[in-house]
Amino acid sequence: MAGGRFSPALLVLLYHVLFGSSSFQPALVLDMAKILLNNYCFPENLVGMQEAIQQAINSGEILKIYDRKTLASVLTVGVQGALNDPRLTVSFEPNFVPVMPPALPSLPTEQLIRLVRNSVKLEVLKNNVGYLRIDQIIGEETATKLGPLLRDNVWNKVANTSSLIFDLRYSTAGELSGVPFIISYFSDPEPLIHIDTVFDRPSNTTKELWTMSSIMGERYGKQKDLIVLTSKRTMGAAEAVAYTLKHLKRANIVGERSAGGSVKVEKIRIGDSGFYITIPVARSVNPITGQSWEVSGVSPSVNINAKEAVANAQNLLAVRSAIPRAIQSVSDIIRQYYSFTDRVPAFLQHLESTDFFSVISEEDLANKLNNELQSVSEDPRLMIKLTQDHPSLHDMPKIPTAQEVGYIIDTLFKIEVMPGNVGYLRFDMMADIEVMRAIGPQLIKLVWSKLVNTDTMIIDMRYNTGGYSTAIPLLCTYFFDAEPLRHLYTVFDRSTTTMTEVMTLPQIQGQRYGSTKDIYILTSQMTGSAAEVFTRAMKDLNRAKVIGEPTIGGSLSSGTYQIGNSILYASIPNQVVLSAVTGKVWSVSGVEPHVAAQANDALSVAQRIIASRLLKQDKGK
Template structure:
């Protein structure tokens, strides 16, 4: 630890800036002695006596005639050097020490009256307990009033569904009472080390642990507890809030607490009417390695003290719905998720997710989504917060009318497929959707004449999917069959349908009407950010089948073959992939954007395809 002391004491001595009356350096020496014997961070005081003696013997001590000015100067010096705002020096010729009230020595009836005046208990709507405590009583007092506390407080609270623990006005108390309170919100075993307190005057260290047995029924670790704090909350109440927050046992609502101390004493500097206020004990949490002292306890949710109770009630309403939400999500995944082998691990993760500090549906969505993504490694499985929005199932493309009318079929081909012969004898084929496979088979004869016949003698083929937003996956097989050799039957892809519990393998169609383009001539597929769903599947298969080159922009990465469900009475929606699209290598494509072999902006993709072929 850094030793700030020598500069500190030289500063203290050189800060005494006046020129007349004689001021004995004994005041500074006595102040230093008090700090050495009482300050709770003695390691910061190494070298103090040597520095003071050196300054005194060197004759560098000047004088300040006004005692209050001197006290203020000394305060600034000691606070700045030790970086501790609790250290103050005061000049108080008429100071009368206040003898602290020893609660355990009071008659029992007075203790009862005091506790009743500092504790308020109520049972609110929805069986929410409300407990306001304005004084944390110590170990001896708690033991003396054990039956009263049990019958009138703890046993009544024990049967509530959740608790609002109000410490906004708790400005006094004893640290020895903290283990009693923490124990009520913990299980019997294992015991928890909740605090370590070092007392400098006695040079002793005391550990605070939860208690193996207490009077009254424990509240336990499962039911929600919200602690209210304010800038007035101080001392032992801060220790309670800080410990329960970091044990992940309570959500803190309100404003940052006062940042008090375990124990501060005002000590008279011998031979004078000056006093120095010194923190004589310090707390170190074994949970965090830090303390609530000076800095205070920061709330999980910041609101004004006036709004704290209302906010706590709304948080409890949200949190009470969490188990049902998690259960509903678990059921949906179990019924619909296409990776059935991952379902047990996902459901187990949902039940074990740490939702301690979830304070809103949006927060819940983030937590659950992170866990589901980690376990499933499937970007299609998502939970989203969709306020003011209704979730709907992924819409299936509209079925074409069941017709055999040649004129209607010809018009459908003309509106769906655009065919050109570009300079350099390059074939160009654009289609913006994949027609339903049954309709496509009816169109096959017309397609042979209007699409494949014009393209059959081109040197290479550009397939433009820049505006293709999807359609029917089964129709991929027919289109891809024209890019294979008719003499070979090739496995193209497989679809597993979780809802139907069917696995369908798709092969190249050997009996097609038109001339096949074959497997030898170059094929260039153009993509853009708008290329989505089945359009992406086509580009993905072109790469996995090693049948062509994809040129353009990374595709949209649209989630495919998924169902979106609104979680009833919430603004949460879950998207579940119910179909797995598996390529010819047995790899399941999870719907991320297809990365082209050559990335170019959309408007340049056609010319790039021609230049690529020329090269």
């Protein structure tokens, strides 16, 4: 909790208030300060208090407040503001009679049993989900006294459920000494866990709370899913339970932020007056966070109206129960289809060791799996997608009609013959081979015939994000001679475990550009997939100079596989490309250009290079 030094200005005000009225004794402010010094659970925030009081006494200013309740309100605002603690209140209650409820352990056993039965509700919901509602956390002595009852009627019945909803929405009272009992049921016997440290100011003692190695009843353990429900009414020991289970990563919290109570608050009379100060006399410090649930409350993992918490918790448990199956399914898909087989063991080991505690929705699971897989692989092509619509697992290309051909050519291709008889060809998608054959005659007539007789060709791939790889051999063939056929690259298909050598084609429609004229390929960080394979093949065989930015590092082919019966799908690169020159697998880091340039400048850089070469050729003649 934040706190500051005791404000001298405040004490000046307090002294003026008290000394300014003959109805109040000057000793009141001194008595209140003494109570704070001896009882307030943050004594370090009271440094300088005595000096401030003396400063107030020496002051001669007068402020008269005759109404005692108004004075109490003024004192409350001042003390809360000075110590930044809303639990500190001053009240005027001349007829106040403290009522001490009887300590639970001193009650007859029959009454204790009725109390426990009235404050505990247990049932088993659908899918063997346990529901346990506890409205009062009983302390150590009572828990020990009622051990057999709790064992037989609560904990041993809870232990047989597959997962548990632990309802603390109505728990507004309880004893902190009972917290270790509950936490122990949801943890293992060893090692013991330090769960809280409580400082008591009046006795100036510190007590550590730990889990217990031996308890009465069967433990629920650490493995099964646990959801804790909270509301704005959840207070005190129940908050300690929820806060501890949350930060031990043992339970997800569903509902509303809890009340933000205190370990122990006392109402102490100020001297012999009718004024009382309510003051927190003990504080909790969680050993994991170094902070506490006091004042600020326990924030839920899923923030929802408390009335809807049970239904939401059931949905959350359904999501969480599916996590092991989803992880196993992803592991199986990677093992069977991922093309870089040498990386598979590291993936599987990483998934097995990953903590999915924070996952509270299918979207969370998709994001978590994505982050974990890509952190290991550094492969952006490996993705987990969440979609309500089943994606097409076999996306078949549509053969265009005669009326659509002209539109497709106008949309996909942009051509120009630049000065110096330089051809410019831009196309923004790699079409399927069957589509290319269908539009072939019109493509030759409207596009290729206007470029084939240029002396140099600029192929602009800066806006081509990929598409089908089937037409790559056809496209490459136009830039090589008919004989001999050239080995472009080799494809390893993980799903069929086959190796396929991709060659130029012996026959094509129209005229070849040939193997001697210069080719320049422009790239950007958008250039991906099949466009990269074409670019890399042309670069690998020294048939083109690449100008621009490194390409995206996409996949030649990715398969889409459903993860179990969920709405999650894995996009897995299932093919790798091996260089025809080195025989090694092409990197997934993208194609590095021969000449690095900003994508926007790549065309002008290519034109300058071409102009410079033509100038040299002219001088050579």
